[in-house]
Amino acid sequence: MVASYTRRTLLTVICEASIEARVVADARRLGAHGYTATEARGGGQHGERDGHWPMSGNVRIEILCEAAVADAIALHLQTSYFATYAMVCYLSDVSVLRSNKF
Amino acid sequence: MVASYTRRTLLTVICEASIEARVVADARRLGAHGYTATEARGGGQHGERDGHWPMSGNVRIEILCEAAVADAIALHLQTSYFATYAMVCYLSDVSVLRSNKF
Amino acid sequence: MVASYTRRTLLTVICEASIEARVVADARRLGAHGYTATEARGGGQHGERDGHWPMSGNVRIEILCEAAVADAIALHLQTSYFATYAMVCYLSDVSVLRSNKF
Numbered sequence: 001m002v003a004s005y006t007r008r009t010l011l012t013v014i015c016e017a018s019i020e021a022r023v024v025a026d027a028r029r030l031g032a033h034g035y036t037a038t039e040a041r042g043g044g045q046h047g048e049r050d051g052h053w054p055m056s057g058n059v060r061i062e063i064l065c066e067a068a069v070a071d072a073i074a075l076h077l078q079t080s081y082f083a084t085y086a087m088v089c090y091l092s093d094v095s096v097l098r099s100n101k102f
Numbered sequence: 103m104v105a106s107y108t109r110r111t112l113l114t115v116i117c118e119a120s121i122e123a124r125v126v127a128d129a130r131r132l133g134a135h136g137y138t139a140t141e142a143r144g145g146g147q148h149g150e151r152d153g154h155w156p157m158s159g160n161v162r163i164e165i166l167c168e169a170a171v172a173d174a175i176a177l178h179l180q181t182s183y184f185a186t187y188a189m190v191c192y193l194s195d196v197s198v199l200r201s202n203k204f
Numbered sequence: 205m206v207a208s209y210t211r212r213t214l215l216t217v218i219c220e221a222s223i224e225a226r227v228v229a230d231a232r233r234l235g236a237h238g239y240t241a242t243e244a245r246g247g248g249q250h251g252e253r254d255g256h257w258p259m260s261g262n263v264r265i266e267i268l269c270e271a272a273v274a275d276a277i278a279l280h281l282q283t284s285y286f287a288t289y290a291m292v293c294y295l296s297d298v299s300v301l302r303s304n305k306f
Contacts, residue, residue, distance in 0.1 A: 003177040010192065012298075014240050024145070033243040034146030036116050036190070036264070038162060043228075044305065046239030060242060064192060078301050088305075090214065090268060090298040094114075094192040097180050101146065101190075105279040112294065126247070136248030137266060138218050138292070166294060191305075196294040199282050203248065203292075 005095035008102050009070035011063045013077065014040060014088040020059045026076055027061075031069035033102055036062045044086065064094070064102045107197035110204050111172035113165040115179065116142060116190040121159045127162075129176055133171035135204055138164045146188065160188075166196070166204045209299035212306050213274035215267045217281065218244060218292040224263045230280055231265075233272035237306055240266045248290065268298070268306045 013023060017039075024035055040060040063073065070091050081087050096102055115125060119141075126137055142162040165175065172193055183189050198204055217227060221243075228239055244264040267277065274295055285291050300306055 002181055003173055004192065004238055005176075008192070010194070016211070034144060034190070036141045036144040036160070036162060038140050038242050040240050040242045042238060042240040046138065058240070061239060069194050071207055074209075078207055084300060088238070088268065088298045088300075089302070091209065092194060092214070092296060092298045094194045096190075096192045097176055098191070099186060104277055105282055107295065110294070131300070135261070136246060138244050138246040138262070140242050140244045140264060166292065176252075194296060196296045198292075198294045199278055200286060200293070 002088070003097055005097065008030065008064050008094055008096045010068045010092050010093075010094045011065065011070040011073055012088075012090050013061045014042070014058055015081070015085060017059045019081070019085060020030070023061060023077070023081075026085070027063050027073050028081070030072045030076060032063045032073065034064070044088070062091050064096060072091045105199055107166070107199065110166055110196055110198045111169045112194050112196045113167065113172040113175055114192050114194075115163045115165070116144070116160055117163070118187060118189075119159045119161045121187060121192075122163065125163060125179070125183075128182070129165050129175050132174045132178060134165045134167050136174065137167070166198060167192070168204070170185070207293065207301055209301065212268055212298055212300045213271045214296050214298045215269065215274040215277055216292075216294050216296075217265045217267070218246070218262055219265070219285070219289060220291075221261045221263045223289060225283070227265060227281070227285075230284070231267050231277050234276045234280060236267045236269050236277065238268070248292070268300060270306070 040058045142160045245260045
């Protein structure tokens with residue numbers, strides 16, 4: 001018996017904890033079947049002033065899904081949140097077991 | 103001097119915190135040399151009813167190892183835990199430094 | 205409208221929490237624009253004795269950056285910390301939105 005893998009996309013979103021529930025609800029509506037969240041903090045840049053901008057009270061959300069679903073969620077986040085919220089979003093290719101769940 | 107990378111597999115397991123010690127012990131026995139754990143929470147599907155199934159008190163375990171070891175661990179998790187426990191398992195390819203450790 | 209991705213490198217560093225500030229400062233100086241940190245714990249090997257070496261009070265730092273910046277940071281970590289500190293460092297390829305930020 002061997003492990004049987006399927007390719008899926010892992011979408012990682014880092015954002016303010018205050019919008020976690022909205023992001024997760026959006027992702028479910030666009031086809032995600034589940035998510036994993038961990039508490040995070042960090043720092044980045046802020047606009048023209050390029051100052052260091054602390055981000056405590058952040059959350060790191062991982063969504064394992066089909067590539068087309070990841071694209072739809074990423075596009076939605078870009079159009080709905082990027083202008084207003086601090087948000088980092090990246091995708092990577094992974095191999096999953098139990099692909100029927102994702 | 104340049105950084106010298108070796109390809110390894112990053113195996114990520116998300117499961118109930120109550121079985122973390124068993125999963126880590128299994129992984130060690132199958133060849134893993136170390137692991138990293140972070141507290142996590144999330145939600146997924148549950149069987150035929152497709153209800154939203156909250157998963158608090160979860161843990162996200164990362165194991166960096168050779169591809170064959172990752173396969174052995176993934177197969178073991180599939181046969182030993184998938185029927186009974188909520189568990190997500192995925193693999194990705196990464197480049198590591200200090201490959202002698204993994 | 206479609207999501208527009210750019211390839212970047214995700215550098216993950218797992219180390220003692222006591223050196224987080226130094227590692228982040230080094231990464232910024234070498235070109236990183238931001239980072240995400242999560243609390244972590246784990247275990248690995250320790251030198252010749254191969255004993256199990258608990259690592260509580262650890263931190264998992266993620267830095268999203270250009271490949272050349274990731275290489276520079278990885279090399280710096282290798283030469284500055286590996287001999288003295290418990291540190292795991294790995295790189296993966298990801299697709300990002302808002303590439304101007306990374």
